[in-house]
Amino acid sequence: MVDVGSPASVASDVKVAVRDLTIRYGSHVALRDVTLDIRENEIFGIIGPANSGKTSFLRALNRMDTFTTEMAVDGSIEFAGHDINKIKNLYALRKRIGVVFPLPVGLPLSIYDNVALAPRLNGVRKRSELDVIVERCLQRAALWDEVKDRLKSLGSLLSGGQQQRLTIARALSQDPDLLLLDEFSIAVDPVTTMRIEDVLKELKQEVTIVLVTNLVQQARRLADRTAFFLMSECVEIAETEAYFDGRVQDPRSRDYVEGRFG
Amino acid sequence: MSRESTSKLPNLDRRDFAWFVDKGMQVFMFIGGISAIVFIIGIFVFITKEGLPFITDTMNFGEFFTSPRWRPTSENNPTYGALALIVGTASVTGFAMVVAVPFSLGAAIFIAEFATGRTREILKVLVEMLAAIPSVVWGFIGLSIMNPLIIDTFNVPVGLNVLNAGIILGLMAAPIMTTIAEDALKAVPDTYREAAEAMGATRWQIVWRVVLPAARNGLVAAVLLGVGRGFGETMAVLMASGHSINLPGGIFDSVRALTATIAAELGETVQGSDHYRALFTLGILLFIVTFVINLTADLVVRGVRKK
Known part of the structure; x- marks a missing residue:
């Protein structure tokens, strides 16, 4: 069963509705005419080779075009019913959206302050509240046991893998939607x-x-539905299992997950 | 099977031109590098040699550091109290930092974080040009523009005082502090800013919570180098401070700086006299203070933090 995005009406279970999204960097088109829905409480996978527009898609969701010169976004993205190109307070939008970058960014603050940053931006001041948030987020990011005795040391001095988990903890501390x-x-x-x-x-x-993700198997383990991006286009949107039992529409999708190219 | 027949290698013991050039350049670079050390030791030895007889024979430590009476030319009873001069230098430098720190850090943050494109380039060039203005020109501004301005604005009898010299010195120190502080801010990787911005931090929150903490060492170094500049500055302070021996009670009192005292008096002293040697002692004091400040700045830049 293939799902190519339900109509544009804001159904209650649609979290993000993307319509005719085109992303350009100067004259280079990074992503062309993508239309898809991301449903509430699903894990939506995006697979595809390098340079297929996956990261640009994420950047558009978080309105990061505002700090990337030359990045131009056409089409509409509705987040929980709001057109994100029309909202007035971008910062409020970004606070609802957590991002984990491919390369870990441990901010040069203490481990504690890294995780407490987002709550503090939101005005949480009480030490006891922050303590709870920091511990919970580090637990969830599978980092707590390794760092609980040195929360005061610099986050940027952790190893690469630890920094990545710190980044995940930081994204979780935003309590994002x-x-x-x-x-x-x-x-x-x-x-x-x-x-x-x-x-x-x-x-x-x-x-x-x-x-x-670059890892097809990771998408299979986690994602409810998966989109396949290839050469700046969204080739396929389907239940993840459909890629593996041949129910996809575009033959390139099956070729990709079976490792025949890309 | 002799060695000569099997080996087509060149003579490995022959030193060729490139070898000599390499050795020559190494020696040349070594001299260049070591000369800084030679000069600083040489200068220290020289001023110590000239000042030491005063320290050992004539100087009364208590009087030197606690008495404001600097009367080296008195015929009957010369006194060498440097307190007024030390306080003069410290008060002018302190006031200069009150002026320079907000200005320079503000300018650096604006250039590094907020200004874009052409605005940023023009500002950087202008700030660097500001740093190139000769100190005597600054002194001239203090004497002929600030002086009447202060007299009129605050209705005080003299406009050459701590306020005047502090503002002038602050404006002089601000460009170099701005440049160093901006370098420190630019050294903070953009990924940090992007990560914070993606979390929904505003521009100011990014600066306050991420960029400034990350650049803290460089910023402290910028301020300390500004302080060092203030301590060592002579001509502008001589012209704008009023040059009168005085323990200042407020910012409208005239003062005299250590540096200005040396500059103004050394030419009139007899070489080898107590007065001459006392001025060198002031020089030793200045040297030690600026040396410690610069050394601290250097250690701070390297991140050696004292706990």
């Missing part, structure tokens, strides 16, 4: 990756997750 993960497992070892994947499966109860 939408979590964007851009190839989060690049710098993380397989065992830790599995632990984080388990956390993501649990998180699905509370958060809608968009998972960009």
